[in-house]
Amino acid sequence: MGLNTILDGYSLLFLLLMEEIVTRQNYSEKEKNEIFNNEFLPHINSMYNFGFRLTLDRDDAKDLVQDTYLKAYRFVESFQKGTNAKAWLFRILKNSFINDYRKKTKEPSKVDYQEVETYYNSEDVNRQITPDLRVESLKDMIGDEISNALNALDVDFRTVIILCDLEGFKYEEMAKILDIPIGTVRSRLHRARNLLKEKLSEYAKSMGYKNTEL
Amino acid sequence: MTPPNNPFILADGKKPTCMEMLQVIIDGEASDEQQEYFKNHMDRCLPCFKSYDLDMAIKRLLKTKCCGGDAPTDLVDQIKVQISQNSAS
Numbered sequence: 001m002g003l004n005t006i007l008d009g010y011s012l013l014f015l016l017l018m019e020e021i022v023t024r025q026n027y028s029e030k031e032k033n034e035i036f037n038n039e040f041l042p043h044i045n046s047m048y049n050f051g052f053r054l055t056l057d058r059d060d061a062k063d064l065v066q067d068t069y070l071k072a073y074r075f076v077e078s079f080q081k082g083t084n085a086k087a088w089l090f091r092i093l094k095n096s097f098i099n100d101y102r103k104k105t106k107e108p109s110k111v112d113y114q115e116v117e118t119y120y121n122s123e124d125v126n127r128q129i130t131p132d133l134r135v136e137s138l139k140d141m142i143g144d145e146i147s148n149a150l151n152a153l154d155v156d157f158r159t160v161i162i163l164c165d166l167e168g169f170k171y172e173e174m175a176k177i178l179d180i181p182i183g184t185v186r187s188r189l190h191r192a193r194n195l196l197k198e199k200l201s202e203y204a205k206s207m208g209y210k211n212t213e214l
Numbered sequence: 215m216t217p218p219n220n221p222f223i224l225a226d227g228k229k230p231t232c233m234e235m236l237q238v239i240i241d242g243e244a245s246d247e248q249q250e251y252f253k254n255h256m257d258r259c260l261p262c263f264k265s266y267d268l269d270m271a272i273k274r275l276l277k278t279k280c281c282g283g284d285a286p287t288d289l290v291d292q293i294k295v296q297i298s299q300n301s302a303s
């Protein structure tokens with residue numbers, strides 16, 4: 001095991017410990033359990049959906065969520081009561097996914113962020129990418145089309161759409177969960193949506209062909 | 215043609231594109247002033263007018279089709295068992 005691997009493996013622990021040093025709370029056992037039951041567990045369905053959308057596997061999602069909740073309990077003293085528990089949990093899950101799961105499956109990140117930034121700052125931004133995709137064609141997508149289109153996106157693009165559109169996190173919360181600047185949140189979201197629209201217009205086209213055949 | 219008092223203009227003075235403004239609106243991150251400005255802008259800008267409906271429809275579709283699934287019923291119990299085992303040891 002190389003030094004880098006060891007360092008990466010401990011980066012979450014390190015981050016959590018740093019937070020703990022800064023804002024360490026002193027909770028009694030009773031308080032800990034109250035926080036866990038009342039502030040953490042209510043997010044279990046959102047957490048599971050996030051885990052599933054990241055791993056695209058129900059068993060892996062279960063492991064990831066379980067692991068996240070165990071970590072959340074272990075480091076509960078670095079959680080400040082009344083602050084955004086959901087964002088805190090999502091951040092732990094996302095870090096576990098990157099540090100443990102992604103490493104295990106050796107799935108490299110395929111997103112070229114340099115390209116994203118360049119794209120976003122170019123004149124292309126105002127171009128209508130998918131003039132053939134219309135609101136009406138979305139009405140035919142009553143099955144798994146949108147879900148499949150989302151799952152087909154690269155994981156980093158998928159993630160911003162999950163956080164923003166499915167879970168309703170604000171840009172600032174997303175920046176904290178993902179440890180990236182707000183500008184990057186915006187540009188990644190923009191690119192992700194264009195890719196999603198491309199996939200949706202492919203579906204729309206194939207449905208259109210089917211309809212004319214009938 | 216952007217009036218000088220565009221409330222979307224960033225700290226660096228860069229003029230925002232239609233898509234950048236639209237994104238802020240769609241995601242509910244716009245201030246009252248920005249919303250007002252965009253409403254007027256949309257009356258004059260066909261691409262924004264069309265994209266607004268499409269983007270909102272996609273956002274709604276994502277929300278209704280891609281979440282709402284429940285976690286496995288035994289997951290919470292398994293987590294609680296694990297925690298009590300860990301704190302017992």
Ligand SMILES: [Zn+2]
Pocket residue numbers: 232255259261262263
């Ligand atoms: Zn416009």
